[in-house]
Amino acid sequence: MSLFLDVVPVSEAIEVVQGIARAPLCEYVALEYALYRALAKDVSADIDIPGFDRSTVDGYAVTAADTTGASEAIPAMLGCLGKVGMGSTDPGAISPGRCRYVPTGGALPRGADAVAMIEHAEVIGDDVLVHRSVAPGENVVFRGEDFRAGQVVLEGGRILSPRDIGVAAAVGAARVSVVIPPVIGIISTGNELVPAAETPGPGEVRDANSYLVGAFVAERGCRPVHFGIIRDERDALGSAVSSALDRCDAVLVSGGSSKDERDNTAAVIADLGEVLVHGIAIAPGKPTIIGTAREKPVIGLPGHPASTFVVLVAIVDYLLAAMRETTVSRRTLRARLTQNVPSTRGREDYIRVRVGDGEATPVFGKSGLLNTLVQSEGLVRIPASSEGLEVGEEVEVILW
Amino acid sequence: MSLFLDVVPVSEAIEVVQGIARAPLCEYVALEYALYRALAKDVSADIDIPGFDRSTVDGYAVTAADTTGASEAIPAMLGCLGKVGMGSTDPGAISPGRCRYVPTGGALPRGADAVAMIEHAEVIGDDVLVHRSVAPGENVVFRGEDFRAGQVVLEGGRILSPRDIGVAAAVGAARVSVVIPPVIGIISTGNELVPAAETPGPGEVRDANSYLVGAFVAERGCRPVHFGIIRDERDALGSAVSSALDRCDAVLVSGGSSKDERDNTAAVIADLGEVLVHGIAIAPGKPTIIGTAREKPVIGLPGHPASTFVVLVAIVDYLLAAMRETTVSRRTLRARLTQNVPSTRGREDYIRVRVGDGEATPVFGKSGLLNTLVQSEGLVRIPASSEGLEVGEEVEVILW
Numbered sequence: 001m002s003l004f005l006d007v008v009p010v011s012e013a014i015e016v017v018q019g020i021a022r023a024p025l026c027e028y029v030a031l032e033y034a035l036y037r038a039l040a041k042d043v044s045a046d047i048d049i050p051g052f053d054r055s056t057v058d059g060y061a062v063t064a065a066d067t068t069g070a071s072e073a074i075p076a077m078l079g080c081l082g083k084v085g086m087g088s089t090d091p092g093a094i095s096p097g098r099c100r101y102v103p104t105g106g107a108l109p110r111g112a113d114a115v116a117m118i119e120h121a122e123v124i125g126d127d128v129l130v131h132r133s134v135a136p137g138e139n140v141v142f143r144g145e146d147f148r149a150g151q152v153v154l155e156g157g158r159i160l161s162p163r164d165i166g167v168a169a170a171v172g173a174a175r176v177s178v179v180i181p182p183v184i185g186i187i188s189t190g191n192e193l194v195p196a197a198e199t200p201g202p203g204e205v206r207d208a209n210s211y212l213v214g215a216f217v218a219e220r221g222c223r224p225v226h227f228g229i230i231r232d233e234r235d236a237l238g239s240a241v242s243s244a245l246d247r248c249d250a251v252l253v254s255g256g257s258s259k260d261e262r263d264n265t266a267a268v269i270a271d272l273g274e275v276l277v278h279g280i281a282i283a284p285g286k287p288t289i290i291g292t293a294r295e296k297p298v299i300g301l302p303g304h305p306a307s308t309f310v311v312l313v314a315i316v317d318y319l320l321a322a323m324r325e326t327t328v329s330r331r332t333l334r335a336r337l338t339q340n341v342p343s344t345r346g347r348e349d350y351i352r353v354r355v356g357d358g359e360a361t362p363v364f365g366k367s368g369l370l371n372t373l374v375q376s377e378g379l380v381r382i383p384a385s386s387e388g389l390e391v392g393e394e395v396e397v398i399l400w
Numbered sequence: 401m402s403l404f405l406d407v408v409p410v411s412e413a414i415e416v417v418q419g420i421a422r423a424p425l426c427e428y429v430a431l432e433y434a435l436y437r438a439l440a441k442d443v444s445a446d447i448d449i450p451g452f453d454r455s456t457v458d459g460y461a462v463t464a465a466d467t468t469g470a471s472e473a474i475p476a477m478l479g480c481l482g483k484v485g486m487g488s489t490d491p492g493a494i495s496p497g498r499c500r501y502v503p504t505g506g507a508l509p510r511g512a513d514a515v516a517m518i519e520h521a522e523v524i525g526d527d528v529l530v531h532r533s534v535a536p537g538e539n540v541v542f543r544g545e546d547f548r549a550g551q552v553v554l555e556g557g558r559i560l561s562p563r564d565i566g567v568a569a570a571v572g573a574a575r576v577s578v579v580i581p582p583v584i585g586i587i588s589t590g591n592e593l594v595p596a597a598e599t600p601g602p603g604e605v606r607d608a609n610s611y612l613v614g615a616f617v618a619e620r621g622c623r624p625v626h627f628g629i630i631r632d633e634r635d636a637l638g639s640a641v642s643s644a645l646d647r648c649d650a651v652l653v654s655g656g657s658s659k660d661e662r663d664n665t666a667a668v669i670a671d672l673g674e675v676l677v678h679g680i681a682i683a684p685g686k687p688t689i690i691g692t693a694r695e696k697p698v699i700g701l702p703g704h705p706a707s708t709f710v711v712l713v714a715i716v717d718y719l720l721a722a723m724r725e726t727t728v729s730r731r732t733l734r735a736r737l738t739q740n741v742p743s744t745r746g747r748e749d750y751i752r753v754r755v756g757d758g759e760a761t762p763v764f765g766k767s768g769l770l771n772t773l774v775q776s777e778g779l780v781r782i783p784a785s786s787e788g789l790e791v792g793e794e795v796e797v798i799l800w
Contacts, residue, residue, distance in 0.1 A: 031596060032626075035615045049770065051600050056768040058659050086632065087592030089602045103659070105592060105703060105768075107603040118659075141768040154774065162619050163773040163800065166612025166705050170605075170770050174597035192487030192505060196431060197574035200451050202489045203507040205570075212566025215435045219562050226432075232486065259458050259518075260486075260503065303505060305566050331799060333733040334758060358734060368456040368505075368541040370449065370570050373563040374554065399731060400563065 007279035007286065009384060010348045014318045016276050016290050020297045021322035022249070024179040031168055034160050036221055037178035038324040043154040045171040048144035052091075053108040057139045060099040060121050060128050061091075061112035064136040075122070075129035084109060099128050108140060115139040147171060157326045159221070181223045182323040185244030186213050189230045189237055189255035189265065190303060208305045208370065209254040216312045217252070220320040232260065238268045245272070245294050249323065252316065254301040254308050262287045265300040269293060281347045281384055284367055285311040297323075306373055310350045313379060313398065331399040333378075335360035341380070342388040352376035353397055360397050376400075407679035407686065409784060410748045414718045416676050416690050420697045421722035422649070424579040431568055434560050436621055437578035438724040443554040445571040448544035452491075453508040457539045460499040460521050460528050461491075461512035464536040475522070475529035484509060499528055508540060515539035547571060557726045559621070581623040582723040585644030586613050589637055589655035589665065590703060593629045608705045608770065609654040616712045617652070620720040630655075638668045645672070645694050649723065652716065654701040654708050662687045665700040669693060681747045681784055684767055685711040697723075706773055710750045713779060713798065731799040733778075735760035741780070742788040752776035753797055760797050776800075 008016075026040040055061065062078060070076040078099040084091040084106045093110035094100050100109045108115070114134040122129040147153055153171050154164050160176070168176060193207040194200050207229050214224035225248055230240045237253070244251040253265050266289050269275050273293025280288045284307035289300030297319055301308045321328045335353075338361045343349040353360040355377045363376040378397040382389055389395060408416075426440040455461065462478060470476040478499040484491040484506045493510035494500050500509045508515070514534040522529040547553055553571050554564050560576070568576060593607040594600050607629050614624035625648055630640045632655070644651040653665050666689050669675050673693025680688045684707035689700030697719055701708045721728045735753075738761045743749040753760040755777045763776040778797040782789055789795060 031611055032614055032624075035618055047599065050605060050768075052602060054605075054768060056766055086590060087603050091603060105590070105605070141766050145766075146769050146771050153771075161800070162612060162615035163709060165615040166608045166709070167770050167774050169596035169611035170608035170705065172596060172599065172606060174595070190486060190505070195574070196569035196572060199447065199572065202452060203487050203491060205450060205454075205505070206572060208566045208570035211431055211569035212562060214432055215562035215565040218435055224432075305570065309563060309566070331731045366456055366541050366545075368450075368454060369546050370567050371546050371553075374567050400561070 007281045008277050009281050010314060013277055013280045013290060013315050017297065017315060017319035018322045020276070020292050021319055022295065024182060024324055026177050027180050028175045028177050031165060031174050031176055034176050034178055035162065035165060037160055038221060038326040039154055039156050039158045039160055039176060040179050040325070041177040042152045042156050043168050043171065043173045043176060045147035045149055045151050045153050047172070048149050049147040049170060050141055050143060050145070052143050054141045055102045055104060055106050055108060055115045055139060056141055057115055057117045058104050059102065059115040059117040059139060060130065061094060061102045061109050061115050062099045062130065062134065063094065063096050063112060064114040064134050064138065066096060067116060067130050067133040070130050070133045072131050075131045078128050078130060080123070080126055080128045113137065113140070159326055159329065179324045181221055182249040182320070183223045183225055183247065184217045185227055185248035185251040186210055186217070186224050187227045187230055187240050187244060187251065187253045189232055189253060191232045193229045193255070195229065209301070209303070209308055212305050212308060213252055213254055213301065213312065217320065220317065221324055222320055232264055234264055234267055237264055238271055241268055241272060241293070241298065245296055248296070250297040250299070250319065252299050252301060255303045262289070262300070265289055269298050269300065273298065280315065282310070282314060283344070283347050283349045285314065288315065304368055305370055306367065309373060310379065313400065314348070314350060332396050333399060334394055335397050337362070337389055337391055337393050337395055339391050340388065341382065343382040343386055345387050346384055348384050349382040351380045351382065353378055353380050355397055360395055407681045408677050409681050410714060413677055413680045413690060413715050417697065417715060417719035418722045420676070420692050421719055422695065424582060424724055426577050427580050428575045428577050431565060431574050431576055434576050434578055435562065435565055437560055438621060438726045439554055439556050439558045439560055439576060440579050440725070441577040442552045442556050443568050443571065443573045443576060445547035445549055445551050445553050447572070448549050449547040449570060450541055450543060450545070452543050454541045455502045455504060455506050455508060455515045455539060456541055457515055457517045458504050459502065459515040459517040459539060460530065461494060461502045461509050461515050462499045462530065462534065463494065463496050463512060464514040464534050464538065466496060467516060467530050467533040470530050470533045472531050475531045478528050478530060480523070480526055480528045513537065513540070559726055559729065579724045581621055582649040582720070583623045583625055583647065584617045585627055585648035585651040586610055586617070586624050587627045587630055587640050587644060587651065587653045589630045589632055589653060591632045593655070595629065609701070609703070609708055612705050612708060613652055613654055613701065613712065617720065620717065621724055622720055632664055634664055634667055637664055638671055641668050641672060641693070641698065645696055648696070650697040650699070650719065652699050652701060655703045662700070665689055669698050669700065673698065680715065682710070682714060683744070683747050683749045685714065688715065704768055705770055706767065709773060710779065713800065714748070714750060732796050733799060734794055735797050737762070737789055737791055737793050737795055739791050740788065741782065743782040743786055745787050746784055748784050749782040751780045751782065753778055753780050755797055760795055
């Protein structure tokens with residue numbers, strides 16, 4: 001194993017993490033518990049939706065031809081045969097010259113092919129005067145017009161949104177097959193780290209990465225499991241990673257801001273398995289490590305939270321998506337840069353920005369500052385082929 | 401109580417729902433369980449962050465003045481006093497003409513005011529040759545430079561993101577005060593409704609709204625509680641709403657696509673309390689009802705899921721945000737319309753759109769279609785003052 005950083009492009013790192021993700025396990029869950037779960041199998045309509053020709057307004061079901069030429073001055077007069085009840089199993093029928101009241105969502109009587117809105121009708125005893133002509137199909141959703149029986153309504157791999165949950169209910173998918181959240185072991189390493197609840201002494205800092213990585217993993221529909229803060233010793237780190245591998249589907253080791261620690265993480269991965277990538281052409285985040293052990297992904301993240309977060313967004317997101325057999329879906333927006341941003345060719349730079357009014361303003365700051373994480377709204381990626389971006393240039397912002 | 405629809409503008413409806421939201425209860429939770437919770441109290445830094453002057457690189461801590469004019473040709477030669485260990489309680493000191501190795505994240509020795517990167521240094525026995533000059537403060541984050549002790553780091557009302565969780569850990573907020581999720585009672589009404597798990601008979605449809613509304617409420621950090629499908633009878637609906645009021649902080653009644661049912665929901669709210677708004681100048685969603693009973697909000701939503709969803713986004717979102725003492729935060733983007741969209745002055749129209757490549761394409765379809773919910777990516781709001789939008793016009797898309 002070489003510890004020399006032979007950096008690979010971001011695109012290659014993404015391919016590597018996608019290649020080492022194993023297929024997930026799946027389970028059926030009741031639909032009301034499926035929000036944000038990754039759908040494992042397509043959801044299809046079991047029956048035509050709607051199951052019958054349905055009115056979209058309160059009005060009178062008619063034969064459209066009966067209303068041809070109807071106007072305020074010369075209304076069509078139709079004999080009213082009564083009312084269709086909501087949910088009634090038989091909406092009855094009409095014949096030419098007749099109509100029947102139908103509420104919004106009610107079934108069209110046989111023989112009707114349109115509905116005249118109540119606002120355009122007038123009741124005179126047993127008759128209804130319709131003041132406007134209606135075209136065939138007007139104010140009606142026909143059987144199967146929304147979804148046909150057997151039609152795929154939601155494709156596997158989709159992350160279920162509230163709208164998806166509603167639509168799944170409509171097509172009878174009261175249980176859905178979803179991916180079981182992959183379990184992600186999280187380890188922080190570094191002799192300077194103390195738990196968040198403690199007050200750091202001289203030279204010490206709190207372990208923010210465990211929380212940051214854990215919350216990121218949870219947001220991506222995985223289950224974070226914490227294996228604590230490990231001292232920067234090869235044996236200690238090795239046994240922590242080994243324990244985590246026993247219990248988890250992947251392990252994320254953060255820490256190793258310093259070269260010694262980076263070496264340690266890489267050495268531990270090499271002891272247990274194989275280092276596939278040691279160094280990515282990305283800033284911040286260059287010393288990221290990608291490896292496998294016992295056929296499970298093991299990732300070495302930078303020690304500083306602000307750098308770690310960029311690697312989570314740029315690389316780890318693809319691993320977690322692949323482990324759930326879904327795709328990375330991001331909110332992005334286009335905005336104009338308010339200032340020049342220099343960059344180094346051959347390396348993808350990720351710049352934190354604030355956004356507003358169509359403008360993206362870089363939040364510069366020393367690389368070791370946490371406050372840029374809460375004072376920015378997203379990242380702008382500067383491709384490796386670029387030497388920088390110019391003020392006024394339109395860029396894509398990855399919102400976080 | 402008048403059942404005549406005296407519609408109010410959307411802005412007024414929002415003010416009404418904000419006015420009837422009661423202050424939430426709060427609780428302390430461990431930070432790792434606080435993702436997406438609404439922060440009830442400001443989080444402040446308990447100490448200066450970082451707590452000491454810290455190197456942002458692997459390199460040699462120096463007195464910057466010692467490196468003035470240093471170059472490849474004429475390096476500065478400094479005696480090396482050793483190494484600062486990560487997390488060591490005492491980084492030692494240097495004096496002019498001396499340096500000390502410090503890893504990324506390590507504490508600066510006393511007397512040092514900058515760090516020369518290891519890439520620009522060369523070790524010769526006990527000496528280090530520095531090939532570039534460094535400015536005072538270079539590659540150093542000073543004590544308190546990230547956050548000052550006492551400084552507010554995260555403001556109350558914020559919905560905690562993964563980044564926020566990481567930053568809270570860094571400032572020692574291992575427990576945070578968050579809003580207890582408001583409990584929202586959900587009722588579907590309509591004689592035509594059957595549960596999602598059943599196959600609808602003639603004239604029947606599945607209750608998609610309970611699922612849609614429940615998932616929306618859950619996405620907004622509230623706890624949905626389902627009170628089932630209630631027949632469209634005043635007594636039955638009245639007792640269901642009453643039960644829900646006993647157990648919940650607010651009640652959402654969906655259904656009432658037809659005028660009779662709308663009347664019923666309004667009548668039940670009037671029986672138990674007061675109808676404040678009956679009809680909103682919004683399309684779809686006009687027959688929405690806003691009321692209170694036992695000092696709790698009760699909202700009547702349209703019966704059709706596609707209409708209900710617009711009202712959830714345009715109105716109910718503001719209620720749920722107010723109940724959590726947070727603000728509605730939306731992902732929006734600007735895009736150009738690919739076609740004309742007519743609208744009616746005096747009414748806010750919400751148009752479903754697909755977005756891509758900076759363009760928003762309206763997804764038209766009969767109002768009763770569910771498939772528009774899954775085939776669109778957001779809503780474009782057409783203000784009440786507008787008679788429509790023109791092709792090529794730049795619009796704001798509310799992403800869902």
